[in-house]
Amino acid sequence: MTANKRSMTLLLPALVLYLITFTAPLVVLLVLSFGRFDKSITTLGFHLDGYIKFFEPTYLRVFFDTFFISLYITFFCLILSFPVAILMRRVQPFMKNIILFCVISPLLTSIIVRNSAWMLVLGNQGIINQFADYIGLNDVLRDMGLISRFAGLPLMNNVFGVVLGTVHVYLPFMVLPIYASLSAINPSIEESARNLGASSMQLFRNITWPLSLPGVIAGCTLVFILSMGLYVTPVIMGGNKVVTIPMIITGLVRDRYNWPTASAFSVMLLITILFTVYISRLLQRSVKV
Amino acid sequence: MSKLTFENVSRYYGETCAVADLNLSVNDGEFLTLLGPSGCGKTTSLRMVSGFVEPTSGRIFIGDTDITGVLPEKRSIGLVFQNYALFPHMTVGENVTFGLKMAKVGKAEQQTRLKEALKLVQLEGLVERMPRELSGGQQQRVALARSLILRPNVLLLDEPFGALDKQLRDYMRAELRALQIELGITTIFVTHDQDEAMSMSDRICIMNHGHVNQIGTPEEVYRTPANKFIAEFMGQSNILPASVVKSGGKTVTIQVAGATLEIDAPSHMDSKQPEVLIRPERISLQPPKGTGAKAKVIDKQYFGSLIEYTVESQDGSTLSVTAATNKSNHEPSEGDMVMLDIDASAVFVLPQREAENQS
Incomplete structure (x- = not known):
């Protein structure tokens, strides 16, 4: 046995864990997804009931809602991250680390705590609405009939709240890959472009942006995939107004014990994610960097 | 017309002096080398001409035009980096025409000038290649063509042979010098290699610790060095x-x-x-x-x-x-x-x- 092969045994503990906690449940999931749920009894077999249910308009709509919410989240993460990544590349290492810490900080906070904090900020009695009440903005809006008489600015219990709460925590997954891509650009390449007459805008459009695309694609893929699995944030920030596929899946399992349908939905989600990864690979390859 | 003049140019980084009171004229069509060990101020001087570093005091002229404070993209100065700094996501053709595209020159003229430029550096036929598919010497020529296509007033070369192996370096050295004479373009060449400096330059400006120690023809600085540092730096000495x-x-x-x-x-x-x-x-x-x-x-x-x-x-x-x-x-x-x-x-x-x- 070569030293290299022997080193592979170091993988063993992780491999065993992986088999038990990931591969095995996945197999179970696949088997269950083809089962049938009738009168609270699950029978295995090869039935497409769950998959057919997925394409019912109600559920299909939830799927597309989830899909578009994920797109919004990805889009806003991208818009917010790019300037941060550019800034991180320009400042001194000390400042860079401070920015990095701020970007990662949401990940260091419990998701419940983070969402509760957002409720204190965005809710009807939250800081923003209290301020809007104080300066009279809400009264104006109420008079114009834009918001209802007892409500404040609709900052949560809607898609906006969910997107905001999620963008907040997924930002690092976008900032870091973009920053990595940007750091890989040799500064002399950008200086060259300036030297050849490129204005700041031309420089960004022709050099910086195309060269950062690998990071942009990686970040978007990551954030999109994570967003497709959103559960806690829409539950707290969506206030029953926003429903995502993971919420449906949870409901099916927890309230109705309908494992086959839940499994089929999970498999569909998995397929969407695999498809996203495939598209992402195609895009990465088409980028000439 | 494209004479380049440094007038009392200094550059400080905080308390540290990178270039001290530089007075230097590069004549029209001259090949002048800034020579010195690393940290002597030669690269800073070059970057002040290209506009990426502004002098703390003093002025830089091209002909009679004061270019101090002009944005780098408005200077019409060709610059070839040590690592060539080609755009990795663009073909050779796109790299070379980049400057023309930025200046919004018409497509037809771009193509004519591209052909000219590639002919000049003997790279015809590689238009569609990506930079990573080129050898070091070819990349260097692309970088050169990319600068020359804009017909700059002054050409700046920042240790352009640093990344080439010795044989190729000797070859490119002769070729570059021949090209420079043919075009009659005012050129500043930065190097720490005295052989390169001696074999290519009309005049050599030797710098140390931010100061110019001597300016003269290769023969002058070799035979009659202004001080011991130059005597030791220029070739072997007793x-x-x-x-x-x-x-x-x-x-x-x-x-x-x-x-x-x-x-x-x-x-x-x-x-x-x-x-x-x-x-x-x-x-x-x-x-x-x-x-x-x-x-x-x-x-x-x-x-x-x-x-x-x-x-x-x-x-x-x-x-x-x-x-x-x-x-x-x-x-x-x-x-x-x-x-x-x-x-x-x-x-x-x-x-x-x-x-x-x-x-």
Whole structure:
């Protein structure tokens, strides 16, 4: 046995864990997804009931809602991250680390705590609405009939709240890959472009942006995939107004014990994610960097 | 018209002085090399011309136009980086026409000028290649073509041969110089390699610690260095203590390494114990006959076309001597006694005061 092969045994503990906690449940999931749920009894077999249910308009709509919410989240993460990544590349290492810490900080906070904090900020009695009440903005809006008489600015219990709460925590997954891509650009390449007459805008459009695309694609893929699995944030920030596929899946399992349908939905989600990864690979390859 | 002038240009980084009071004119069509060890201010000077660094004080002119404070993209100065800095996501053609595209030059003209530029650097037929598919030498030419296509007033080259292997470097050196003469473009070349500087330049400007030490033709700086630093930096040197035996009139008699030589009186002899520079190739080793200065060969290295000897003279000083390997030359072996034959016309008395300033 070569030293290299022997080193592979170091993988063993992780491999065993992986088999038990990931591969095995996945197999179970696949088997269950083809089962049938009738009168609270699950029978295995090869039935497409769950998959057919997925394409019912109600559920299909939830799927597309989830899909578009994920797109919004990805889009806003991208818009917010790019300037941060550019800034991180320009400042001194000390400042860079401070920015990095701020970007990662949401990940260091419990998701419940983070969402509760957002409720204190965005809710009807939250800081923003209290301020809007104080300066009279809400009264104006109420008079114009834009918001209802007892409500404040609709900052949560809607898609906006969910997107905001999620963008907040997924930002690092976008900032870091973009920053990595940007750091890989040799500064002399950008200086060259300036030297050849490129204005700041031309420089960004022709050099910086195309060269950062690998990071942009990686970040978007990551954030999109994570967003497709959103559960806690829409539950707290969506206030029953926003429903995502993971919420449906949870409901099916927890309230109705309908494992086959839940499994089929999970498999569909998995397929969407695999498809996203495939598209992402195609895009990465088409980028000439 | 495209004469480049530095007028009292200084650049400080906080308290640190990168370039101190630089006054320098590069004539139209001249190839001038900024030479010096790393940290001497040569790259900072170049970056001030390209506009990526602004002088702390002083002004830079192209012709009569003051370009100090002008944005880098508005200067029309060609710049070739050490790592070429090609755009990795663009083809050779896109790289070369980049500047024209930025200037919104018409497609048809872009293509004509692209053809011209690629012909100039002998890269026809590689238009569709990506930079990563090119060799180092080819990448260098793309970088050159990309700058030249814009017909810049001044061309700046920042150690452009640093990343090439030796053979290619020698070849590109000759080719670049030929191209520069053909185009008659004012060029500043930055390097720390004195061979490169000597073989290519019209004039060399030697910098150290942010100061210009000497500006002159390659021959001037090699033969009559302004100080000890330059003497040592430009090629191999023997810097030896000498003593004046007799002075007066047009000649001086000095004693150096056991030899007594009558040399032309230098204008700057201000010491009875000057240091003199004798290049290794201006000493020849003869069989130990007669009354000349004797020395012992303590090392001999064979380099094919020449041999490098290290000899110890009777007064204890160590000298290096290089001799061409040809039949007529006496070729002593290690340990042999020899007689030093020093070419008196090649003895250069180092200016004393400036030498002290440098140390």
